[in-house]
Amino acid sequence: MGTSNSQPQHSMDGDSSSSSGPLSADGGSNSNANSSSQSQSQSQSSRSERLGRSLRSLVEGYSTPRPLQPLQPLIDMMMLSAARETDRAHFVVRRRGRRLLLGDDEDDDDDDDDDDDDDDYDEDDDEFEEEFSKIKSINNPETKVLDESEFSLMTKMNCGLKAERYSQHDKPPSVMKMIAQREEGMRGGSGFTSHDFSTAIHQFLPNDMTVEDRYHHKAFCGTYSQDGNWFLTACQDRKLRLYRTSGKKFTLLRKISARDVGWSILDTAFSPDGSSCVYSSWSDSVYHVRLFGDSESQDALQLNPDLSRFCVFSLVFSQDGQEILCGANEGTLYIYDRFSNQRILKIDGHYGDVNTVAYADNTSHILYSGSDDGLCKVWDRRTLSETDPKPVGILAGHMDGITYIEPRGDGRHFLSNSKDQTIKLWDVRSFSSEDGQEETRKAVGSNHWDYRWQKVPAKFRNPPPKLKGDTSVMTYRGHSVLQTLIRCHFSPIASTGQRYIYTGCAQGRIFIFDALTGQPAKILFGHKACVRDVSWHPYKPEITSTSWDTIVARWHHRGWYEGDDDDDYDDEDSLRVMESSDSSGGSQSMWVRRNPRREEGERRCTARLKRRRDNRGDN
Structure with a gap:
């Protein structure tokens, strides 16, 4: 059959007559802003840039992974985004044998029990949030059949949620606390499970x-x-x-x-x-x-x-x-x-x-x-x-x-x-x-x-x-x-x-x-x-x-690609060899992008963890 020149009965030739405008961009700089606000803005921008570059250095250098391996960069992203959206500067990201300390805070005091630091995340513009709330307010679905279904039980199991009735008002677990528990070996293994990934991702939906x-x-x-x-x-x-x-x-x-x-x-x-x-x-x-x-x-x-x-x-x-x-x-x-x-x-x-x-x-x-x-x-x-x-x-x-x-x-x-x-x-x-x-x-x-x-x-x-x-x-x-x-x-x-x-x-x-x-x-x-x-x-x-x-x-999720500037890493001196362990217990070498800030952070991280172990030994 040749190409149809007439309009078929199952399609429509025309743009949408009902539409929503695009997300509005952030406003420009305020000429009346004082020097302190400018300094704070520059500091936040610098932090985002460092986090973005650190994230990219974590993900790059790995070939097409096995079925479960692609999940690891996901949790790395969530950790980095959580750090960007909170005032915490110190936490450890572990990536297949590597540890990375992010932040510039010199305070060694630990306060991993504060669950409020990473509960807030970026939302859409106010006008869209208002419409979002309106849609949710008129949408009050009946969930009785769903709550008693096998689908609900299996989904909760896949996500690591409790078997009893789940509420959207339940407070999500703190990602920062999950990271701290992992570092202390309190999560039943050396890394995050698929349940941990699913539980944490609720706080990092695309936005x-x-x-x-x-x-x-x-x-x-x-x-x-x-x-x-x-x-x-x-x-x-x-x-x-x-x-x-x-x-x-x-x-x-x-x-x-x-x-x-x-x-x-x-x-x-x-x-x-x-x-x-x-x-x-x-x-x-x-x-x-x-x-x-x-x-x-x-x-x-x-x-x-x-x-x-x-x-x-x-x-x-x-x-x-x-x-x-x-x-x-x-x-x-x-x-x-x-x-x-x-x-x-x-x-x-x-x-x-x-x-x-x-x-x-x-x-x-x-x-x-x-x-x-x-x-x-x-x-x-x-x-x-x-x-x-x-x-x-x-x-x-x-x-x-x-x-x-x-x-x-x-x-x-x-x-x-x-x-x-x-x-x-x-x-x-x-x-x-x-x-x-x-x-x-x-x-x-x-x-x-x-x-x-x-x-x-x-x-x-x-x-x-x-x-x-x-x-x-x-x-x-x-x-x-x-x-x-x-x-x-x-x-x-x-x-x-x-x-x-x-x-x-x-x-x-x-x-x-x-x-x-x-x-x-x-x-x-x-x-x-x-x-x-x-x-x-x-x-x-x-x-x-x-x-x-x-x-x-x-x-x-906002912050995933922030601060990534490939032009800074074009020469051979920006690469170094990294040894890391694989799933079989062996090791492999790979080229990764060199970042002096990251390397300094790794050294500080190692020293900090050593002090922790020494303190535990003294006690």
Whole structure:
């Protein structure tokens, strides 16, 4: 099928009419400021610069790590940020055999029991905080089913939280105290556990925006590879862009011109090994692209639809990379086999367009699909047949079409984002009854609005009671689902224990919900138009967003990159060899950037720890 010149029925050509302004910049210097305030400002700037450089020196010099090793720079960042935001100057960062003392305070008095030093962290501007508080005040979700669910118990275990009822008002543990306990050997080991990472990250959610790239057309898709080393975007200019994510800024590695694009590239997916990707549009085929190597070869994967106008809205690889699952218009699902190079299944599964598909877990046996008919269906790949396609079960409760499904990866839970302006959490062991399915069909059939250009109906703005037969575990509200198929995701298990649910918004915001309370933990303001896709780095507390304002932005905790000036480290004299121990008990050498302040801090740190040991021996 050739490129479609007419506007398809499932997309909208226009910028967001409802938007929020970008974060306002800090004001300029005050000409009436006295000399003491200027001195204080210079001191704070100098401290931030030193901390930023120290952080970069900790992270750099390490090759692609094993699965658990990328977590270590995360806790380093949290320690550094905690120091920047408090008046404490002395604390120790331990990094694979290295110790680093930060700060210039000469006072040796220890006061590690003060929990208030690191409880405060930077917030957005006052106007945005006021709106954030307003959203939270009107969003008072019922959590009874959630509190009694297996999801709540497992999430608390992953995050190191207590098994009893969790409250968003609970005071988070002091990161400074956690560091002190680690140094004293009081945390059951020589380092932080995954629970410690997840517990601490709650205080260091992304809150600062960095523009990584700006296009001339709307950005539709953006996702990290499984290892976090690459970021792939798709834009309405019919281009795929691949970025290297290491370093302070993304590095554009390759720009690929897509083929046979109608309207825009609508979805992309990395292969499990990250060496290739697939993309889809209003076209009879999806395209497979090899991302590395000298040639930019693209293969058309023919789905052979029976429709004159055909579009794949969603696609995903199986875990072994052999099959590609596609969701398309007119209620159909397709499975393409890469080894035989042919479509092997076509399933008429829904009464509306299939906007989203997903595999439940790494076995790739269980499939999820979501449609404009408002239903989420669960399929067993091993029993699927074209002649008699029957789902394993159906989950009903939304009042409008489904825009996206995100599996948790445990084979039991998944999220669904909907045009009824809600995200729902589901447990596939609790299917909906026939009556519940009929209630959803009636609710969807009663809608007479088009989410692409009309305002949200009043019945969705004022949260209605749950539909009869709604078997969802939890419902999350506050974001806006308009204009396009906006995505939602679980936060990574490695760094957050999947405690958060995050999504884009038609008003240019990014919502980070606390999955255990239903309340927004953070709302990020900065984009001027619809944020269609968001992706959380697998190991770092960073979210990258792609928006219809043409911007690709990376969100991180304020202070992560402050003070990093690569121009100061361009000569050979700025490097030194560092010996460090590896996980097997051996040692390895590496080049690290030299920092005289850091080296002096290490010497002072060693002397200080020796004095502590001597004092304990005397007692």
